[in-house]
Amino acid sequence: xxxxxxxxxxxxxxxxxxxxxxxxxxxxxxxxxxxxxxxxxxxxxxxxxxxxxxxxxxxxxxxxxxxxxxxxxxxxxxxxxxxxxxxxxxxxxxxxxxxxxxxxxxxxxxxxxxxxxxxxxxxxxxxxxxxxxxxxxxxxxxxxxxxxxxxxxxxxxxxxxxxxxxxxxxxxxxxxxxxxxxxxxxxxxxxxxxxxxxxxxxxxxxxxxxxxxxxxxxxxxxxxxxxxxxxxxxxxxxxxxxxxxxxxxxxxxxxxxxxxxxxxxxxxxxxxxxxxxxxxxxxxxxxxxxxxxxxxxxxxxxxxxxxxxxxxxxxxxxxxxxxxxxxxxxxxxxxxxxxxxxxx
Numbered sequence: 001x002x003x004x005x006x007x008x009x010x011x012x013x014x015x016x017x018x019x020x021x022x023x024x025x026x027x028x029x030x031x032x033x034x035x036x037x038x039x040x041x042x043x044x045x046x047x048x049x050x051x052x053x054x055x056x057x058x059x060x061x062x063x064x065x066x067x068x069x070x071x072x073x074x075x076x077x078x079x080x081x082x083x084x085x086x087x088x089x090x091x092x093x094x095x096x097x098x099x100x101x102x103x104x105x106x107x108x109x110x111x112x113x114x115x116x117x118x119x120x121x122x123x124x125x126x127x128x129x130x131x132x133x134x135x136x137x138x139x140x141x142x143x144x145x146x147x148x149x150x151x152x153x154x155x156x157x158x159x160x161x162x163x164x165x166x167x168x169x170x171x172x173x174x175x176x177x178x179x180x181x182x183x184x185x186x187x188x189x190x191x192x193x194x195x196x197x198x199x200x201x202x203x204x205x206x207x208x209x210x211x212x213x214x215x216x217x218x219x220x221x222x223x224x225x226x227x228x229x230x231x232x233x234x235x236x237x238x239x240x241x242x243x244x245x246x247x248x249x250x251x252x253x254x255x256x257x258x259x260x261x262x263x264x265x266x267x268x269x270x271x272x273x274x275x276x277x278x279x280x281x282x283x284x285x286x287x288x289x290x291x292x293x294x295x296x297x298x299x300x301x302x303x304x305x306x307x308x309x310x311x312x313x314x315x316x317x318x319x320x321x322x323x324x325x326x327x328x329x330x331x332x333x334x335x336x337x338x339x340x341x342x343x344x
Contacts, residue, residue: 104261125335
């Protein structure tokens with residue numbers, strides 16, 4: 001339902017838009033006589049709670065946190081970060097429940113909120129049967145891509161927004177080192193974003209032309225992921241990591257950064273990576289957090305080098321038992337059960 005909120009420029013304009021959002025949402029709740037309202041992301045969450053407060057009816061309000069708030073606002077100045085933190089802390093305190101996308105996000109939000117909050121973790125639910133069926137689709141675009149990388153013995157794939165958060169710059173520098181050691185490797189990047197031109201320039205400056213290929217987003221990327229050798233996930237921070245979950249569900253071996261948050265929970269790693277730098281699991285390889293690592297490029301290369309060795313030895317198959325357990329934990333059915341339990 002479109003509330004027709006007019007987006008405005010500048011800080012005052014954005015504040016005004018939030019107030020408009022609050023009053024329109026409050027009226028909608030009153031007209032529909034709703035019993036419970038669920039919201040996602042911070043602006044909608046704040047509007048949800050405030051609209052309930054001014055109505056004085058105090059129906060059930062559920063807000064959902066989808067990202068790492070500590071890092072999400074880190075690029076802003078101290079004053080702005082402080083104002084946002086206080087505002088979120090106050091409004092989330094009055095929410096009936098704060099639903100977090102992962103256990104990592106829940107841990108982060110418990111430290112981020114100044115006044116505490118009634119939080120719980122509910123993972124995204126994935127329709128794995130649909131993902132599997134889409135991965136079997138073959139079209140001209142896929143065939144053309146397969147032909148373009150057919151001469152490479154190790155084909156890596158990245159799917160995601162081309163932005164600072166996704167950490168592709170660090171991975172490219174590590175990949176350039178690997179490309180000097182291994183001739184027949186390739187990286188296919190599917191995505192677009194604000195850093196596209198910068199990444200294109202970096203590919204050229206690192207001498208990776210002909211080894212790293214940038215593709216526009218495609219309607220069905222699952223068939224490309226299923227055809228690659230390894231899915232890479234070098235993010236600096238996440239709420240969970242949908243693309244990573246979808247790749248693992250296809251039985252694809254993954255090479256993932258231990259960012260906050262998501263990959264560690266999906267790959268089932270509990271120990272510290274400070275000494276070993278990476279860990280080989282039943283689902284892939286997890287390497288230390290690039291934000292916290294003193295030399296993230298070298299660490300990424302070590303994990304990448306191990307990954308290439310496993311590919312050459314034919315040892316990048318996911319354990320069937322681990323895959324079955326993964327699909328059970330993150331299924332639509334599991335998420336539905338948790339949401340119904342929360343709302344009843």
